[in-house]
Amino acid sequence: MITNENINSFIEKIPPAPQALKVTLMLLNNGELVKAAQIAQTDLALKSYLKNIVNKPIYGFKNEVSEISQIFGILGVSSSQQTVYNYMISLLSPDKWTLFKLNSTLFSDLQAQLSRKWKIILNHLNIEDKDIESSIALLPASIIVTEALFHDKKADVALIQQSNDINFNEIMIRLCGLDIFDICQKIAQKWEMPKKTIQIIKASSGEKPIDDKQLNQLGKWMHLLLFYELSQPQFIQAELNNFINFNIEYVEDIYDDFAQLMDIQ
């Protein structure tokens, strides 16, 4: 069904991060917002993506924000960096989704919702760290990876799932010894994303706790946040709710805090 050759071929096909993006990220990392905006301006697709994201209702701006320098200024260094990473991940998404009932708008909605709520969580935890804030951008890559590897296996997986409680992630582990988050990790390495990002994503799978206690704790928050979002009607309809297992025991110690923060009643 899925072989290591399929996985290697998928990873090989991932293009290196475009030069303009690499420079933009480097400048943002140095806190040089104006210069970063000038470079970002040259990538028209990035410019369009940033405008589209920032003008979504959840950002709550009354007037349309159109200039990149304005966007970076409003977002600040950390959120600008995170948004550029979101754009990079969106470059991997397919033109047409077949496994999941998604489209580019719904996918960018998911990215935006995750980013906004991740920011709320980090504020709550008093964490100010660009790399940690950006880590949420890599999470939806897990959905893209699943789509890419299983898009033509939907019927086969459905038949297996009718008699066996097994999800895409477990099928990959059993057949190839790798899980979806291992592949996200390889994408992050290829794109030279920060090491912390990779660690948090690994912990967010709910399957592989990591040694670093703080990053592991953040992985738990991310795991819970992912399933909070995947419980929204539009994402259940997109059939995203069970692409990986939700590990309740893993998030037990932070659940009450999360429920209070998200005002869950």
Place this chain on the structure above:
Amino acid sequence: MRALVKDGVGVFSPQGFLDGNNGAVFLSIEDIEATTKLNVDMILVSLKRVVFFNRNGLDIFVKMFTKIRADKHIKVGFCDYDMKKFNAINNFYKNDISFSLFATQEIASLFSSHFKHKDLKILLFNEDKSQRSALAIELHDNGHNPVIAQTKEEFLNKKNTPKAYDIIIENSLLGQLGENVASRVSGNAIIYTVSSFLDAEIGNKFNIAYHNNSLNVGFRLFIFDAYKVVSMNIHALNFFSRLSSAAAEYNATICFVGLTFDKIPLSFKENMEDSGIMFFNQMEDILENKDLLEELGASSSAGVNKRVLNKGIVTELPQFIQATVATIEMMTNSKAVKDAAKIDKIVIDDTTDKIASSIGFYGSIDGMVILVFPKDIAKKACQLLIGEQTDDMDLILDTLAELVNIVGGKIKTLLSDQNINVNITLPRTYQNIESLMEVAQERKGVQVDLSFDNDKFLFFLTR
């Protein structure tokens, strides 16, 4: 959302947060109805991976449960919860719980007629005395040995006795009953369980399509387990008489076991006997008497299938092969090679260390697919489903049944693409070739020898 179906229990598993906004998106009445067509006698929603739920969210499921129970007469409810969730559900519904609650799926399976591990020693406790009795009666009916703890203290004492019980049940309850006529397969006989007062409702509760399909795929002995029947009226009598007359066309036999005539007119018995129905006092009188089984049609010699392959089924042979090959390839990540094909009786040269499984299909065309595996190949093919290497033969046979079920599902899909609609029966497994041959040796069919990475494997299509 699709359900996982195992041991006759269909389980839906939403994940995350459940409230009034998303309950109907997680699960629709169409999802449940599609699952009931898979011959389940229980539909459950697992709360294992639900971290939050409120009354509004559960209410959406409960409304669907109510409708399905009324239409299909099957058990409905929730499973896989901890004490906190159990208390929350009780708090929401207080004394108005119309659905069943099973702490785990394993416990739920004990109440399914499809669950094949019988004779388990089960400790059970429920604060409510009538629930304790209802649970115990159902468990006993399903062939287990329930031990009821009358008090919490007694329960805790018994619970702590090491290895005294196979399963311990607490925090579980049965909702409003009204089940369908349950069915199970024992050897080559189909056993239906009926209870209480039988009237015109039996026509609604009895799955006539399942029965007819069982006749079509070659079952010739049908036993009604009627120990718990109190009485019946003329409508039920007519129903059984008609059923027996229809079965006679297939040379099949219908028996009643445990039916007493204290409250049923003796003339009913005479009428039923006239229509060919036989009566026995104990189930063992039939199932443990090989000669009688043979006489009644539940063995290969008496139940010889005289039907031959027809053009319709042979034309679709490529679909059957494709479904089988694609499934095994998918499960093993290996390529299949067709070695030989012939039309004749099944021939298995070397019968040592081989196991087999079969699945019937019926509808526009009907027949049966038999797959014969060397044990090692079966283990390999099942590894994806089991998740680890194992030598546990029961587990391998169970998983092989799942695998053949997947083959059956794929056959159904491929035939549907050709506008041929079929349904599939429950899969059956054979732990050795002798038991397979009791069923298959007289059947003619298409035998295809295949190999996967040089491992031999046999496919047989028959009617």
